Amino acid sequence: MEVQSIIIDDIQKLRENTVQNIFSESEDAEIRSSESSELILGQTTPLGNISELTESLILTSASNVNPQTLDSFNISCIISCAPELPESPLHDEVIYHKIEVIDSGCSRILQYFDPAADLIHQVSSLGGKTLVYCVAGVSRSASICLAYLMKYQKLSLLEAYNYVKLRRPRIKPNCGFFKQLIEYEKQLFGCNTVEMVFNEFVQMEIPDVYQCDYKVPASYVKKRCKNGRY
Template structure:
């Protein structure tokens, strides 16, 4: 549970990794990230696309951008305010100033739990001393797979699974390749499960789902624990079916619960109707009765 007004480093990571058609981060009006630390610390390193808060909220002049402009400009109306440490909210006048200035304008800012230091500890590869604000600069950014289970399970595209920088930065050890014909990119360095699935109305999952669930579970329970990337072509349908089956079987979650969890972390996930029907059957097999209805997951 995360208290209202706060956001976790993992949630920020997944916001920065979001894509729907194209990576959301490529749009310079996607999200406003404010860094309330000192100018020196900001210039030393900050989260990619973050702005120094003083450029938006001046300590004397107040908000330099009108509320109307903020709401028109930033599509998600989502503002993230950084703080130095998890306990800094009451000790940081700059943070409080930013937070209450934006709140008074009718915005709904959120504070990063643990501040920049917590984010940097988990995702140093998404921190930079460079200003990355305009679209041409944003198109040079690496977009990462979604983090479904913290420091454990990731879901993404075939191109992400073929980028060794991503594999290395996320410490991936195991990969579930759910594509029909995309080759395993690093067979000599990683352990692979090749499923060869097609994203269509005829594809059967009866053998693939338990096989993939066992593979993922074995990797995560290993000593030392592995990290698993599940991918298909776009990271939307086939990979989602595999991830959902694992969450149902090993977290003992209903399909509806698992689907909501996945959507919160990867909004573009969208298993096709054939896969959803088979996941409903899989749920009944796992729990001995139907828990989720088709109408539940169509909403």
Template sequence: MLVLFCFFFLQVLPDLYLGNFKDARDREQLARNNITHILSIHDTAAPILQEMTYLCIPAADLPTQNLTQHFKESIMFMHESRLKGEGCLVHCLAGVSRSVTLVVAYIMTVTGLGWQDALAAVRAVRPCAGPNMGFQKQLEEFQNTQAQEFRDWLRMEYKECPFDDEEHIRNLLAQSAATNGTANGEVLTHRRSFDT
């Protein structure tokens, strides 16, 4: 089995970063990226740095762990920090499975992309991203049953969205496709309608 290690947190969307437990303690890197909010999801998630605003979700990296129940609060936390122009770091222990699942759910909500394309966009900047099979099934179920409802809720709750996240994601996917030699038309295969 090939294991890809990611040593630094990376920007997935403007003001939204994905990383690991070590990144969440790196004050210099956090300050350099204007990160004021940390979403921590792992077995013993708890606030670490006094100056940060936290959302801590205790959750195991097991296929049977229900992460869907945390999607709404996670999406709100990420979105509100971005609306303030403040950076948000989402992390678990390795920055591979739990945190990636929450970021993929957020991308699905703000862009209308399906889970596979949202995950491909995350992998374009963080190649080690790999939610476990149970989390992948939860993302697929979210796509099929709740994603549109969450998009509608986000639009009603926060009105106009100042971000062009869909364009940002399309650029990430196009860059990844160019690097990997994939034709542009093969990239966005699981698009869901964002328009009402």
């Protein structure tokens, strides 16, 4: 029984990683197609794709973490959510906080929500600005920002997601992270505004806010019907 359970867990992890690759490929395509023309509400600058979520919180990708960005936005704290990248402090006076989590549906990020949100709030209360980043500014760093907006801006997960999505359309926390964001919302407010639902096309649970991005194509439905599955 234990061996069977392990096999089932391994299959589930493989499925989640495979689906996450589909998500990642679509995100990469979105990033490439929009890199030169995307307008970010809140801030569009020649410095690149830098998204100002609040007066004290900025979300971006690793490629934009440089002295020019730090100076232009008066950054006083940096939260790195990409442990696979080398550490490269840019200013001695800037606070550096590293979150050791890889971008996988199996990774546990929930434990980092409170410490990161508390740090962002503390920096903000002192008049400073925090820059949060991961490799692409899509999954890990976006999850941290959503957690902060829930805890200190009192937004529901759905409100926080829609808010950040408007300012950075490419965000897409992986499904494992979204499950933990749902759990965190429950801890904070006692209820949930986003739920995991089974998606027929990818054959696994995804956040309901992703449903419109992964609808079952008509050709897929016809093929399933032809094969006698419906």
